Amino acid sequence: xxxxxxxxxxxxxxxxxxxxxxxxxxxxxxxxxxxxxxxxxxxxxxxxxxxxxxxxxxxxxxxxxxxxxxxxxxxxxxxxxxxxxxxxxxxxxxxxxxxxxxxxxxxxxxxxxxxxxxxxxxxxxxxxxxxxxxxxxxxxxxxxxxxxxxxxxxxxxxxxxxxxxxxxxxxxxxxxxxxxxxxxxxxxxxxxxxxxxxxxxxxxxxxxxxxxxxxxxxxxxxxxxxxxxxx
Numbered sequence: 132x133x134x135x136x137x138x139x140x141x142x143x144x145x146x147x148x149x150x151x152x153x154x155x156x157x158x159x160x161x162x163x164x165x166x167x168x169x170x171x172x173x174x175x176x177x178x179x180x181x182x183x184x185x186x187x188x189x190x191x192x193x194x195x196x197x198x199x200x201x202x203x204x205x206x207x208x209x210x211x212x213x214x215x216x217x218x219x220x221x222x223x224x225x226x227x228x229x230x231x232x233x234x235x236x237x238x239x240x241x242x243x244x245x246x247x248x249x250x251x252x253x254x255x256x257x258x259x260x261x262x263x264x265x266x267x268x269x270x271x272x273x274x275x276x277x278x279x280x281x282x283x284x285x286x287x288x289x290x291x292x293x294x295x296x297x298x299x300x301x302x303x304x305x306x307x308x309x310x311x312x313x314x315x316x317x318x319x320x321x322x323x324x325x326x327x328x329x330x331x332x333x334x335x336x337x338x339x340x341x342x343x344x345x346x347x348x349x350x351x352x353x354x355x356x357x358x359x360x361x362x
Contacts, residue, residue, distance in 0.1 A: 217274045223345035224274060226353055227261070231270075234262040239355050240304055240319060242326060245282055246350040254292040254349075257282025258315070258328065260302040261353075279347060288315060322358045 219225045233239035246256035259282055264270075272278040282289045287307055289298045299307045299315075305326070308316040317326040324336050334340045334354055343351040 219274065221345055221347050223343050223347055223351050226341070226343050227270075227280075228274065230261065230353070230355065231265065235265055237262070237321075237358075239357055240321075242287065242305070242317060242328070242354040242356070243280075244328065244350070244352040244354070245280065245348055247279075247281065247348040249281060253294070255282055255290065256292070256350075257289040258287040258317070260287050260304050263302045263304055287317065319356055319358065324356065324358075326354055326356055328352075328354060 217224075217228065219228055227243075230239060230241050234241055241261040243259040243261050244256070245259065246254070249255050259280070264286075270280075273280045284296075284298045285300060287300060287302055287305060290296070299309055301307050304320055306318040306320060308318060308325075313332070314327075314329045317328065318324070319326060322337075324338070326335050326338050327333065328340075330340070330352075335356075337359060338354060338356045341353045341355065343353060345351050
């Protein structure tokens with residue numbers, strides 16, 4: 132990209148064309164194709180700046196700006212309250228909707244336990260950091276019923292009961308403690324309080340455990356933690 136070429140020009144190009152090849156094609160004239168007789172060669176010459184009718188934009192600059200714009204769009208979508216205006220019928224989705232705004236703002240940190248069968252019919256279960264997922268996913272598809280929220284191997288915990296695959300991951304909000312003999316513990320990083328998800332134990336300071344009766348899953352439980360630490 133030329134030093135004097137502003138980011139606005141690149142943004143306009145990236146927004147206008149889906150792929151870099153589409154942009155190159157827009158720079159090729161019918162005269163170019165007549166003399167070169169090779170679309171691939173014509174694209175290469177445009178990319179190198181030897182041919183073309185407009186701006187010279189490098190492939191890596193196009194890809195970088197395309198990715199940045201897509202990330203900005205995702206961030207804009209994930210910051211909005213995606214449950215707003217939805218006619219939610221199931222108790223689980225209603226429970227997520229009630230907690231959405233507070234999890235986005237950081238007032239409450241919810242951990243969602245889900246046990247159900249995946250698309251392959253395998254029983255899976257796991258604990259989901261709701262606030263973290265809200266920041267990294269568009270929940271519109273869950274609230275409008277197009278997809279079901281299920282634990283992933285990238286969540287705080289994931290267990291496949293058929294393959295016996297078990298995975299644990301700390302998140303920006305929680306540290307996973309796996310060496311507790313009585314089961315998993317999650318330490319909330321902001322106030323360092325421990326969340327105990329054992330149904331036979333108390334969940335911990337400033338934390339509550341709420342089982343949700345739902346038609347969508349075999350079992351769901353939501354743990355809510357309120358941080359007392361000032362931010």
